[in-house]
Amino acid sequence: MFKDQVIERILNEFGEPSRTTAKVKAWDITQEIGLVIQTDSPNKVDHAFVWLPYPPENGEIPEVALEYAGETGRHSNTYASPGLEKGKPALKLIITSPNELDDLIQYIIAYKSFAPLPKIKSNPLVQQNGTSRTKEDLQTVDVDSMPKPQPKKTRRKAIPRTVQREVWQRDGGMCVECGSKAYLCFDHIVPFSKGGSNTVRNIQLLCENCNLSKGNRI
Structure with missing residues (x-):
């Protein structure tokens, strides 16, 4: 399974885990x-769930991450790790490709070194003759068929703690779609990729299932 590849890569980069249980492997990076x-979990062969502490104010939030408020929705086996203690916000990264895994390693190294946090980019597929191939696999490029360059995207920043608290109080600590109080995370009503901001008006509480089903829609 892909999560086995993720574990092996983390082992190679950061050594043996600091803690192992029946449900997680954990490293104390610092x-x-x-x-x-x-x-x-997950049971999907091409997915891995990786938990990291919430970054500092204005820190980079990976596009592949869900943002969790406090311990709500957190995997309880994360609490013993530095920066992931009970009551603290956290990130759950859904890693699905070797490219995302490479970016994850660079993100952790930058986080550890107090350097600017890089993006963790998804691995888009390019359709060629009906077959999905990564851009790196293509040996030739038809210039006329290439898409026009897109404007440089603004980096997704961490939601300020004051905004998190106000959104939590406003939404009553429950998902605004289904009313669940489990597995809650912060969601941008207008997605960040479409120009949405980190303001109280644009942030809402969604449970993980509602958040994932919404995707990048408004």
């Missing part, structure tokens, strides 16, 4: 930064 890989 005294403030813990990394947790779920081993009990």
Whole structure:
């Protein structure tokens, strides 16, 4: 399974885990930064769930991450890791490709070194003769068929703690779609990729299922 590849890569980069349970493998990257890989889920062969502490104010939020408020929705086996203690917000990264795994490693190294946090980019597929191939696999390029360059996207920043608290109080600590109080995370009503901001008016509480089903829609 792909999560086994993620674990092997983390082992190669950061050594043996600091803690292993039946459900997770955890590394203490520093005294403030813990990394947790779920081993009990997901069951999909091409997915891995990786937990990291919420970045500092104005820090980079990976596009592949869900943002969790406090311990709500958190995997309980994350609490013993630095920066992921109970009550603290956290990120759950859904890693699905080797490219995203490479970006994850660079993100952790930058986080550890107090350097600007890079993006973790998805691995888009290019259709050629009906077959999905990564851009890196293509040997020739038809210039006329190439898409026009897109404007440079603004980096997705961490939601300020004051905004998190106000959104939590406003939404009553429950998903605004289904009313669930489990697995809650912050959602941009207008997606960040479409120009949405980190303001109270544009942030809402959604449970993980509602958040994932919404995707990048408004």
